[in-house]
Amino acid sequence: MxxxxxxxxxxxxxxxxxxxxxxxxxxxxxxxxxxxxxxxxxxxxxxxxxxxxxxxxxxGVVRSTRENLREAAEGEDLEILSMYPKFIEEAEQEGRAEAARSFRVAFEREKHHRAMFRKALGRFG
Ligand SMILES: [Fe+2]
Ligand SMILES: [Fe+2]
Known part of the structure; x- marks a missing residue:
């Protein structure tokens, strides 16, 4: 780079x-x-x-819509699998209830985003 x-x-x-x-x-x-x-x-x-x-x-990161959907689904997946669970746990350990709540709201919604991106991706066959 x-x-x-x-x-x-x-x-x-x-x-x-x-x-x-x-x-x-x-x-x-x-x-x-x-x-x-x-x-x-x-x-x-x-x-x-x-x-x-x-x-x-x-x-050059904006590609075809098919590729963008795949990229978006992977990005949401990363947030769901590793980022937010870790952030929620660490916020709770540090007694940061407001931060934990903010992370949890986003975490829950990212699941919906991932599902919708995957569904849209499915239309490409
Ligand atoms: Fe600017
Ligand atoms: Fe999202």
Whole structure:
């Protein structure tokens, strides 16, 4: 992997995270009755999506829908089999009930995502 390949991965992660953070900040700004700032965060969040999508395109990770479904099902599988069970256990060990609950909500829903991706994949025969 070249330096630029590594940088694309980092930039993609950063832009993706920033998108979600800005969306959360926009919600907060609305709660604080600062609509102008909420608009700014929402608009910037949209631009971060464009940046992330552009990096992704250069990275070449978006393939045919059939391949994307397989990739998505495998990604959900990884979260279900190893990531979330471990994270839930560790959060409980550390007495982090809120984190454990957040992980569990996602964990449960990933099963649905995996099932739906597999079902869609099945249509390809
Ligand atoms: Fe950006
Ligand atoms: Fe998911």
């Amino acid at each position: 070249t330096k630029t390949d590594e940088n694309l991965k980092i930039a993609f992660s950063d832009e993706s995270q920033t998108n979600i953070e800005y969306l959360a900040y926009a919600h907060r700004a609305i709660d604080e009755d600062m609509m102008e700032v909420a608009q700014l965060f929402r608009e910037a969040a949209g631009a971060e999506v464009v940046h992330a999508l552009s990096h992704l395109r250069v990275m």
